[in-house]
Amino acid sequence: MHRIRFIAQKEFYHILRDFRSLIIVIIMPVMMIFLYGYAINMDIENVSLAIVDFDHSVESQQLTERFFASPYFSPGENEVDMSDPEQLLRSGQVAAILAIPPGFSAALARGEDFELGMMVDGTDASLASAVQAFSNSVLSNFLMDRLPPNFDIPGVTLSQQVLYNPDLKSSHFLVPGLVAVILMMISALMTSMTIAREKETGTMEQLLTTPVKPREILIGKLLPYVVIAFVDGILVLIFARLVFGVPFVGSQLLLLGFGLIYVTTALSIGILISSLVDTLQEATLLAQVATLLPAVMLSGFIFALKNMPFVLQAISYIVPARYFVVIIRGIMLKGAGLEVLIPQAGALVLLMVILMTVAAAKFKTRVV
Amino acid sequence: MNDSTHNSGSAVLINNLTRHFGDFTAVDHISLKVDYGEIFGFLGANGAGKTTAIRMLCGLLMPSGGSGEVAGYDIYKQAESIKKHIGYMSQKFSLYPDLTGRENLTFYGAAYNLRPADLSDRIHELTERLELGEFINQLSGKLPIGWRQRLALAAAILHRPRILFLDEPTGGVDPVFRRRFWSILYDLADSGVAVFVTTHYMDEAEYCGRISIMHHGSIIEQGRPFDLKRQHGTDSLDDLFINLILSQEATRA
Numbered sequence: 341m342h343r344i345r346f347i348a349q350k351e352f353y354h355i356l357r358d359f360r361s362l363i364i365v366i367i368m369p370v371m372m373i374f375l376y377g378y379a380i381n382m383d384i385e386n387v388s389l390a391i392v393d394f395d396h397s398v399e400s401q402q403l404t405e406r407f408f409a410s411p412y413f414s415p416g417e418n419e420v421d422m423s424d425p426e427q428l429l430r431s432g433q434v435a436a437i438l439a440i441p442p443g444f445s446a447a448l449a450r451g452e453d454f455e456l457g458m459m460v461d462g463t464d465a466s467l468a469s470a471v472q473a474f475s476n477s478v479l480s481n482f483l484m485d486r487l488p489p490n491f492d493i494p495g496v497t498l499s500q501q502v503l504y505n506p507d508l509k510s511s512h513f514l515v516p517g518l519v520a521v522i523l524m525m526i527s528a529l530m531t532s533m534t535i536a537r538e539k540e541t542g543t544m545e546q547l548l549t550t551p552v553k554p555r556e557i558l559i560g561k562l563l564p565y566v567v568i569a570f571v572d573g574i575l576v577l578i579f580a581r582l583v584f585g586v587p588f589v590g591s592q593l594l595l596l597g598f599g600l601i602y603v604t605t606a607l608s609i610g611i612l613i614s615s616l617v618d619t620l621q622e623a624t625l626l627a628q629v630a631t632l633l634p635a636v637m638l639s640g641f642i643f644a645l646k647n648m649p650f651v652l653q654a655i656s657y658i659v660p661a662r663y664f665v666v667i668i669r670g671i672m673l674k675g676a677g678l679e680v681l682i683p684q685a686g687a688l689v690l691l692m693v694i695l696m697t698v699a700a701a702k703f704k705t706r707v708v
Numbered sequence: 709m710n711d712s713t714h715n716s717g718s719a720v721l722i723n724n725l726t727r728h729f730g731d732f733t734a735v736d737h738i739s740l741k742v743d744y745g746e747i748f749g750f751l752g753a754n755g756a757g758k759t760t761a762i763r764m765l766c767g768l769l770m771p772s773g774g775s776g777e778v779a780g781y782d783i784y785k786q787a788e789s790i791k792k793h794i795g796y797m798s799q800k801f802s803l804y805p806d807l808t809g810r811e812n813l814t815f816y817g818a819a820y821n822l823r824p825a826d827l828s829d830r831i832h833e834l835t836e837r838l839e840l841g842e843f844i845n846q847l848s849g850k851l852p853i854g855w856r857q858r859l860a861l862a863a864a865i866l867h868r869p870r871i872l873f874l875d876e877p878t879g880g881v882d883p884v885f886r887r888r889f890w891s892i893l894y895d896l897a898d899s900g901v902a903v904f905v906t907t908h909y910m911d912e913a914e915y916c917g918r919i920s921i922m923h924h925g926s927i928i929e930q931g932r933p934f935d936l937k938r939q940h941g942t943d944s945l946d947d948l949f950i951n952l953i954l955s956q957e958a959t960r961a
Contacts, residue, residue: 342818342821343818343819343821345818346814346815346818346819347815347818347819349815350804350807350811350815353804353806353807353811354804354806354807357806358806541802542798542800542802543802543803543804545768545798545802546796546798546802546803546863547819548767548768549766549767549768549791549794549795549796550791550816550819550820551788551791551792551819551820551821552819705767705787706767706768706769706770706787707763707768707769707770708770
């Protein structure tokens with residue numbers, strides 16, 4: 341224990357005296373959450389729509405206004421050339437075209453069936469289906485408002501209530517996952533360099549002529565970074581809350597506790613990498629490959645795990661981010677408590693122990 | 709510590725020690741014995757295999773063949789026990805440049821499990837003895853080379869090792885400092901420490917109790933400097949060394 345404390349203290353000196361690197365590891369996660377948080381916004385807003393009005397009536401004008409008053413649609417910029425309307429879709433100037441044929445207002449007045457025409461760019465499937473749903477809802481709202489106030493349509497309606505993310509904002513879903521990805525990357529990167537750097541500069545050789553044990557070196561090096569990664573975690577969470585307005589329903593203390601476990605597991609990945617390779621370059625490269633792709637693809641951050649092939653699902657169980665994505669969404673959005681999240685935390689602790697044990701076993705005190 | 713069984717005998721005893729790197733044989737069946745209280749000089753040109761040999765003895769490199777004991781412990785199986793009894797100063801400055809001298813020594817003291825109270829006394833003592841003075845509170849990476857070497861020596865003898873391995877400890881330092889450095893080595897040897905030192909300065913070799921001359925991985929001559937000079941009928945180690953190397957090259961060709 342005595343030695344671990346001194347190794348940790350020495351490591352702290354390295355971190356604090358390399359001021360530039362310290363600033364980078366503090367600023368980088370904040371920059372990342374800011375950039376990626378905006379970049380991966382999947383909300384559908386302001387879809388450019390061209391409306392071609394052949395009816396030229398008050399009603400067709402009202403319907404047009406209703407479309408553009410909604411947050412979902414905005415008018416295309418150019419004058420519509422009706423000789424080839426599809427050209428607008430092909431060139432990507434608009435995502436949809438709505439045609440109001442002549443006779444729209446007359447049909448409304450007489451209460452007859454009538455069809456409006458719509459062409460949607462289907463290259464982005466989720467955008468296209470959203471456009472269909474949004475335009476139906478704009479249209480039915482328009483029609484409902486035209487009914488006399490005391491008019492009742494008998495029948496069954498479905499009263500829907502969306503829990504936890506009532507506005508269905510994608511940022512509320514994605515930003516907590518992004519926190520998991522960013523903390524994974526930055527943590528593994530930090531520790532991946534510590535041992536490799538000492539191997540490169542030759543200080544490790546001097547250390548290895550002392551009776552210090554590999555596990556003492558590894559744990560001593562891990563500890564100071566737990567503090568740094570924890571500070572990173574707090575900063576990133578503050579940003580998620582302030583900039584992206586992600587709700588925080590559950591216990592903040594609980595999230596910090598789980599966060600501590602998560603960053604320690606992530607740091608262990610870097611420690612393992614660092615004990616396997618000999619140069620800084622290999623270490624940083626391996627840390628990025630080993631963390632970024634799995635954390636993005638196999639954590640459930642963007643892509644639902646249960647829709648994946650069996651093999652990928654199986655692999656996802658060794659990706660720590662998978663567990664923390666469940667934890668952070670559970671606590672921030674649903675207010676989940678300890679009892680729900682214990683299995684996730686248990687998996688993280690188990691992974692951490694395995695990673696550190698393998699690192700200690702693979703750490704070579706002697707060149708073979 | 710369970711040292712009683714290992715107090716007698718040689719500090720270093722190796723037999724046919726060999727190390728290959730692929731097809732290259734860096735150390736080729738060398739055998740030697742170093743006693744406690746002796747300064748043993750390991751001579752040879754750059755690339756002769758001196759550093760490779762030292763690294764095997766310190767438990768940093770696995771031998772390819774042969775046998776050996778350091779402080780009475782087997783170099784294959786008991787490297788962890790060996791490490792408690794040796795001090796090592798490498799050719800390249802290997803303390804932490806972003807730590808002060810005192811921080812480095814405190815860290816290494818902990819690595820050797822010295823008690824904090826003993827450690828601070830010991831650091832004080834070494835600061836006096838090696839005349840480190842105020843330099844001990846400066847970042848070691850910023851020290852002039854001579855002071856860095858002193859600091860490295862302090863770190864290597866901090867825990868009072870019974871065997872001290874020094875790999876070209878005086879490379880790049882001025883003659884005055886080299887003289888002082890050697891007087892410290894004499895003090896250590898007088899107190900019973902075995903000093904195993906590599907060098908390619910022939911004047912330093914004169915200071916050694918015994919020397920062995922290495923060439924292309926093999927030991928080509930071994931003995932007391934005085935005896936060797938007499939045997940080869942020369943009065944300078946410089947001539948002896950050069951003649952030996954040349955005759956070796958002639959037989960190889």
